[in-house]
Amino acid sequence: MNREELFNLIKKKKSFLCVGLDSDIDKIPEHLKTLEDPVFEFNKAIIDATLPYTVAYKPNVAFYESRGSQGWISLEKTIEYLNKFQDEVFTIADAKRGDIGNTSKMYAKTFFEKLDFDAITVSPYMGSDSIEPFLGFDNKWVIVLALTSNKGSEDFQMMKQSYGDTLERFGIRSIFRKKLYEKVISVSQNWGTTDNLMYVVGATKSEYLTGVRVVAPDHFLLVPGVGAQGGSLEEVATYGMNDHCGILVNSSRGIIFASGESDFADVAAVKAKELQEKMEQSLANKGLI
Amino acid sequence: MNREELFNLIKKKKSFLCVGLDSDIDKIPEHLKTLEDPVFEFNKAIIDATLPYTVAYKPNVAFYESRGSQGWISLEKTIEYLNKFQDEVFTIADAKRGDIGNTSKMYAKTFFEKLDFDAITVSPYMGSDSIEPFLGFDNKWVIVLALTSNKGSEDFQMMKQSYGDTLERFGIRSIFRKKLYEKVISVSQNWGTTDNLMYVVGATKSEYLTGVRVVAPDHFLLVPGVGAQGGSLEEVATYGMNDHCGILVNSSRGIIFASGESDFADVAAVKAKELQEKMEQSLANKGLI
Numbered sequence: 001m002n003r004e005e006l007f008n009l010i011k012k013k014k015s016f017l018c019v020g021l022d023s024d025i026d027k028i029p030e031h032l033k034t035l036e037d038p039v040f041e042f043n044k045a046i047i048d049a050t051l052p053y054t055v056a057y058k059p060n061v062a063f064y065e066s067r068g069s070q071g072w073i074s075l076e077k078t079i080e081y082l083n084k085f086q087d088e089v090f091t092i093a094d095a096k097r098g099d100i101g102n103t104s105k106m107y108a109k110t111f112f113e114k115l116d117f118d119a120i121t122v123s124p125y126m127g128s129d130s131i132e133p134f135l136g137f138d139n140k141w142v143i144v145l146a147l148t149s150n151k152g153s154e155d156f157q158m159m160k161q162s163y164g165d166t167l168e169r170f171g172i173r174s175i176f177r178k179k180l181y182e183k184v185i186s187v188s189q190n191w192g193t194t195d196n197l198m199y200v201v202g203a204t205k206s207e208y209l210t211g212v213r214v215v216a217p218d219h220f221l222l223v224p225g226v227g228a229q230g231g232s233l234e235e236v237a238t239y240g241m242n243d244h245c246g247i248l249v250n251s252s253r254g255i256i257f258a259s260g261e262s263d264f265a266d267v268a269a270v271k272a273k274e275l276q277e278k279m280e281q282s283l284a285n286k287g288l289i
Numbered sequence: 290m291n292r293e294e295l296f297n298l299i300k301k302k303k304s305f306l307c308v309g310l311d312s313d314i315d316k317i318p319e320h321l322k323t324l325e326d327p328v329f330e331f332n333k334a335i336i337d338a339t340l341p342y343t344v345a346y347k348p349n350v351a352f353y354e355s356r357g358s359q360g361w362i363s364l365e366k367t368i369e370y371l372n373k374f375q376d377e378v379f380t381i382a383d384a385k386r387g388d389i390g391n392t393s394k395m396y397a398k399t400f401f402e403k404l405d406f407d408a409i410t411v412s413p414y415m416g417s418d419s420i421e422p423f424l425g426f427d428n429k430w431v432i433v434l435a436l437t438s439n440k441g442s443e444d445f446q447m448m449k450q451s452y453g454d455t456l457e458r459f460g461i462r463s464i465f466r467k468k469l470y471e472k473v474i475s476v477s478q479n480w481g482t483t484d485n486l487m488y489v490v491g492a493t494k495s496e497y498l499t500g501v502r503v504v505a506p507d508h509f510l511l512v513p514g515v516g517a518q519g520g521s522l523e524e525v526a527t528y529g530m531n532d533h534c535g536i537l538v539n540s541s542r543g544i545i546f547a548s549g550e551s552d553f554a555d556v557a558a559v560k561a562k563e564l565q566e567k568m569e570q571s572l573a574n575k576g577l578i
Contacts, residue, residue: 022392062388062395068365068403072358098412099351099385100439103311106351114357123387123412125434127441145414150389152416155476162451162466177451180469187444 001090001118002139003195006220007244009055009090011289014280016245017272018056018092018222020252021046021078022063027257029264039064039074042264044081046256049265051089053276056248057082058092058222079115090248091118092222096145098123098130105133112137119143121200121222124184128191135192142197144188146212147181149202149225157181185215194218201240203231203249209239221247226275227254233275237282245288251275290379290407291428292484295509296533298344298379300578303569305534306561307345307381307511309541310335310367311352316546318553328353328363331553333370335545338554340378342565345537346371347381347511368404379537380407381511385434387412387419394422401426408432410489410511413473417480424481431486433477435501436470438491438514446470474504483507490529492520492538498528510536515564516543522564526571534577540564 001009010016023039023046032038047057059078064071082091097107097120104122111120112134119141122131134142147157159180178186185199201212203225212221221240225231226249233249240247251271259267283289290298299305312328312335321327336346348367353360371380386396386409393411400409401423408430411420423431436446448469467475474488490501492514501510510529514520515538522538529536540560548556572578 024395060388060392062386062392062399065361066395066399066403068399069358069361072354072361076357094388096386096388096412096415097351099349099383100437103349103351106313106355110351110355110357114355123385123414124445125412125414126385126437126439127444127446129439129441131441148389148415150415150418152418152420155416156413156469156473157416159448159469159472160451162449180445180448183448184445 003220003244005087006055006090009088010245010283013053013055013276014283014289015053015055015276016248016279016283017054017275018058018248018250019046019050019054019255019272020094020224020250021057021059021256022252023059023074023256024063025067027260029260029262031262037074037077039067039071040077040081043074043078045265046268047081049269050255050272051085053269053272054089056090056092058094058250058252060252061093061095076115079117083116092143093117093120096121096123098126100126101129101133104130108134108137112140119198121145124188131188132191135196140196142192143222144184144197144199146185146199147201147205147208149204149231153202153205182211182215185212189216189219194220198222198248200224203233203236206231206235206239209236213240213242217242218244219246220244222250223247224250227251233278234282237279237286241282241286243288245283249275249279292509292533294376295344295379298377299534299572302342302344302565303572303578304342304344304565305537305568305572306343306564307347307537307539308335308339308343308544308561309383309513309539310346310348310545311541312348312363312545313352314356316549318549318551320551326363326366328356328360329366329370332363332367334554335557336371338558339544339561340374342558342561343378345379345381347383347539347541349541350382350384365404368406372405381432382406382409385410385412387415389415390418390422393419397423397426401429408487410434413477420477421480424485429485431481432511433473433486433488435474435488436490436494436497438493438520442491442494471500471504474501478505478508483509487511487537489513492522492525495520495524495528498525502529502531506531507533508535509533511539512536513539516540522567523571526568526575530571530575532577534572538564538568
């Protein structure tokens with residue numbers, strides 16, 4: 001799916017909701033646990049119920065890997081099911097991978113060819129050749145961690161670059177001392193385009209979205225942290241939206257585990273619809289629909 | 290395995306060799322491909338042949354994941370086989386994971402409980418709460434990426450911290466402007482101990498090992514990049530060794546794919562033995578054996 005198609009999908013569904021499939025087997029309703037693949041059945045029910053309100057689904061790979069090869073089978077079945085709705089959903093493997101070139105290439109093949117996701121989240125720590133192998137696939141996207149929604153984001157992402165470093169790297173003395181996450185956004189833009197590169201910017205840091213939009217006005221941003229982690233949807237829309245919408249806002253636990261009973265899918269649909277209606281309002285306010 | 294046990298293993302085998310099981314199915318010998326699980330059979334033969342010379346094995350998870358659930362079965366069988374030699378090998382999942390707390394906890398369970406690896410590599414980008422969930426397991430290790438061996442390590446790991454940032458964070462004005470990788474090493478030491486925390490420092494940057502040893506004199510370092518990537522074993526030993534040896538030097542392709550024919554295991558043993566003999570000399574020079 002390319003950028004125009006994603007924007008069209010957003011306008012069609014009047015939503016920029018991403019549902020995080022953090023499908024922890026210990027949290028899914030008891031009545032599913034007698035089935036052959038409880039996690040897949042859970043995901044299928046969630047997808048069926050939330051599809052009208054959702055533009056993207058984001059399985060969190062950790063929750064599948066934790067059950068080893070069995071979990072990978074659930075992941076394979078989930079993406080295969082999602083790919084039946086190819087023009088109706090954008091799919092993101094939340095994997096946060098990143099390694100030296102030949103290894104990143106293997107990860108890219110896994111998620112783009114074997115599993116056929118539209119996008120994967122990657123960690124920028126290892127730099128250009130850890131990310132570039134993901135960028136060589138048509139209509140596939142790399143979503144680079146920039147400013148994450150967790151407490152630990154303060155430890156390194158907020159580190160300020162010295163004047164001298166800016167001088168050495170770019171031959172000029174910038175009046176701004178970039179923070180690491182800003183440097184990640186500005187440097188990595190040289191590796192891809194607005195058609196294959198997005199950034200993760202946590203909703204719990206929505207006040208930083210204005211600054212991110214200075215560095216990356218046109219890129220899509222994947223915004224986690226709304227709901228369970230405390231971020232505000234309204235603020236994210238106000239500071240983060242651009243003329244192609246430009247944001248995908250993720251909610252995981254707030255939707256998929258809103259009920260732990262047999263009505264889990266219906267309740268998930270209600271929660272997804274609530275968010276979609278707020279998003280519709282934001283899109284209308286911005287004049288995009 | 291704790292730090293003393295690891296040091297004893299190094300002294301017993303007169304080696305600090307880590308063999309990287311980057312077992313790419315496209316590169317393993319043809320005659321294995323008719324077997325039910327070619328990758329596992331390849332690994333088993335490599336392990337059997339190189340065990341006398343090797344203290345650690347490091348499956349690179351990407352090369353297993355690329356075959357989906359089938360690849361995960363090969364990984365599960367490989368670690369199960371390695372765990373038969375429990376006191377004779379240290380096992381590392383080269384996974385470079387790292388996510389928000391509840392997700393990192395799932396990854397920790399995967400690699401430490403489900404698969405029972407001794408150690409896992411993690412990316413520090415997301416900070417403390419992305420790494421701490423891995424540190425709560427007895428005799429298990431976290432190996433944090435610090436300075437990697439690839440070209441892209443220049444992009445962010447070498448970023449210099451400003452004076453102001455040091456001042457703000459620590460209440461003092463340091464005379465040293467730390468680089469990101471140095472900051473990762475110094476800050477993360479507060480999260481663990483020399484008994485559960487190691488660092489990745491690439492052999493292609495062996496001149497930096499002296500500086501790393503100032504910040505982390507006692508920690509074990511996992512050193513990739515010897516051989517195929519061009520790092521020198523002698524330099525790594527000279528600058529990196531401490532009184533507990535303190536280094537595990539990895540070689541992957543240079544051993545496991547030294548021959549692509551039916552003699553692959555014998556040739557791997559020869560290559561591993563060559564490295565072990567050099568390591569024995571370094572350990573003797575340092576007075577550790």
